[in-house]
Amino acid sequence: MDTLLLHCRPGFENEVCAEINDLAAELGVSGYARAKPNSAYAQFVCGTPEEAWRLVRTLEFSRLIFIRQWAAGGFIALPEGDRLGAIEQSLDGAPVAGSLWLEVFDTNEGKALSTFCRKFEGPLRKALIRQGRLKEGTAGPRLLLSFVSGREVFVGLAPADNSALWPMGIPRLKFPREAPSRSTLKLEEAWHHFLPRAEWDARLAPGMTAVDLGASPGGWTWQLVNRHMKVSAVDNGPMNEQLMDSGLVDHVRADGFAFRPRRPVDWMVCDIVEKPARNAALMEAWIGEGLCREAVVNLKLPMKQRYAEVRRLLARVEEGLQARGLRVTLGCKQLYHDREEVTCHLRRL
Template sequence: MNAAAQSIIAYCRAGYEVDTGNELTAIATARELYGYPAFKPGDGFVRFQFYEPDHAAQFISQVAVHDTIFPRQLFLVLETIQIEDKSDRIGPILDALADAATGRSGLLFVDYPDTDEGKTLAKLCRKFAVPLRQALRARDLLSKKEHTGLPALHVFFTSGEQCYLGVSQAKQRSPFENGICRLKFPPKAPSRSTLKLEEALLTMLSAAQRDAICRPGARAVDLGACPGGWTYQLVSRDMHVEAVDNGKMADDLMATGLVDYRAEDGFKYRPQMGHVELLVCDMIEKPDRVAVLMANWLTRNWATHAIFNLKLPMKRRYETVTAAIETVRAQLNAANIKASMVIRHLYHNRDEVTVAVIREK
């Protein structure tokens, strides 16, 4: 078997290759699927090579992007393609697919790393996707219409002369090009941090969870609220928000009548009515301290659910996150609280990860 078929590709933010590799190693080892990460710092992706021929396929069938922290996209590598003739990039891909006998795919992703160098490939990828899609459909290798339930075909360019060809399963992959959920900044939002919570609500919660939690009239607390980027997302959904911070809130938010501003210490604050539906927090504090605070709110039933950010150190970021999450999980277990927990390094995050803790009914 080609060595490429024993590997997977994981997209990540440039500079987070070590953390992504450490996470993939931990996940694989826990499943007794052994291998090692290969990358160059700043590449914006990691190739994880497995020792056994079938372990890459097992990993990719068991692990979803949504259940990881740092990967933005995951796919099984079928072939590493060197482009010798730039006038024919399609031919080598069709030949590789014929050898792999993958069957029909429902989607085509032509992606590139989210780096300054990688972005120079954006125009190539956009132009290349159209004739490749036509060629695949002509050979019945791609459905005539997009079919999200079928496997997806990935062509990931790392340069104009090389690409990885691979596949992913419907429930395991990110639905976004380059694994990136791109959002437009709302012109009335007081800060760009609003995009962090919007992305979290759209990608970390199901539609049913979002409708149930962020319903009109529900109450929320925003710790570290000023100037109101996260509060804006909640108010735009007609929620009542207790905004806690020593800074100044945006006048437009205060004018809605849905914001109760409290100039208090977020670590000492308690909800005005004893309980809220949702706690959100984007305070610049040590992650272990924030984790304890969030766990206290949830176990003491001051909040039913929580979405919060954990600021990351320069080194050992994966280890720092997992330690903080274990603090929250241990307290929830001790209180016999059943909750789902999603931890993601979102596109609109920088040096933080977002955690969503949703209590089960």
């Protein structure tokens, strides 16, 4: 059980390998990463099980960029006649789990396994409770079973407070029919990821002011209006009529990179399709010049060296704000609703 399993978006396995290699090297953990293209997961094989567990205990999950979910453990075969027994046997010597999640990978094959997992979960949960291997509601680690097929599963453990908020790292957000585009879910997911739920009422309060750069047709503006904020929607393109009828939106026909508000706002959000360096510089400028208190900005990724480019841009933003003498928090994640992009959150303290 010396392997770290890492879920990701299909096609980003190389980015996950690069990320975990860097982080493990910083901790002095030896091992190697490997992955199959478009499998939606990667593995980091450590020298010992203790080193795999050290990674999931020491690294801060919320700071990972391309990794959606993780667990320390190993793959086992599942005999068709005794799947329960094989899983129980693989847990010999493992700590008692405090919760159980059955997961699949974000592929067509994985989606086809969802029905099997739903049927299998009930009998498995009962068996693990009966065997004393699962005591739900306790402080034990989360038992994560990632199924490759009905005949193979990764049996892993992860700290419940240092792993994904949702199974497979995929939030179950419902698309609001009133929203003008599905991109609205990007901003909602960003808030779930970067803002503790208990702080929403204070940091996303009615009456706050916001600017949405590159707003048309209004997917991100809709989220801000839904929180009863007053929004300057900056875009030369048209805005959704229902949003304009809300009385909370001022449509400013201007270049998002040139626009500056007359007075500071609470939030700036931006999903402009542009080179990532330019969007990163825009985010730094808005926070650095005191134009907003918090920002959510998407960075479109290059075709190659995507992880290296993201790390370089984040470092540049941090260095620029430190040079201004500012204290900030900076987070970056490839969210489930992102595609060839990552979402950044920057907050001035």
